[in-house]
Amino acid sequence: MTVSAIGSVTATQVMDQATTRPEALGNLADRFSRMVQEQPAAPTPHDTEAGSRSTVSHFLQAQEGVLRQTFDKVRSFSLEAPAMNPSELASRQIDLTYQLAMVQVQFNAGVYISQSTKSGLQTLMKNQ
Numbered sequence: 197m198t199v200s201a202i203g204s205v206t207a208t209q210v211m212d213q214a215t216t217r218p219e220a221l222g223n224l225a226d227r228f229s230r231m232v233q234e235q236p237a238a239p240t241p242h243d244t245e246a247g248s249r250s251t252v253s254h255f256l257q258a259q260e261g262v263l264r265q266t267f268d269k270v271r272s273f274s275l276e277a278p279a280m281n282p283s284e285l286a287s288r289q290i291d292l293t294y295q296l297a298m299v300q301v302q303f304n305a306g307v308y309i310s311q312s313t314k315s316g317l318q319t320l321m322k323n324q
Contacts, residue, residue: 252313255306262302266295 273288280288
């Protein structure tokens, strides 16, 4: 493999090339400016006023509802279990175990997202 020699370039030529805007970049910048002017900003999906509910509070409320429903099913299962035959008992127990596992996975995912968001905001504030 051979490497060809680099021609001599003056500092002025380098500075001139660095300060000129490439044509493709200029076209993209103009297109972006037109898009911003033509399309107004979309409204925010949630209220951002003080005291309004956040995405996290919506998620927690939904998770609380799912958790309450699952616990209600567990309570009704414990009341109905003595009257069930062994195959029904095993089937319902497996179903409830699956539901509880899904609730736990959803909750853990929400906690992970909340912690990641918090860490991202902390990093952003440190870098300000």
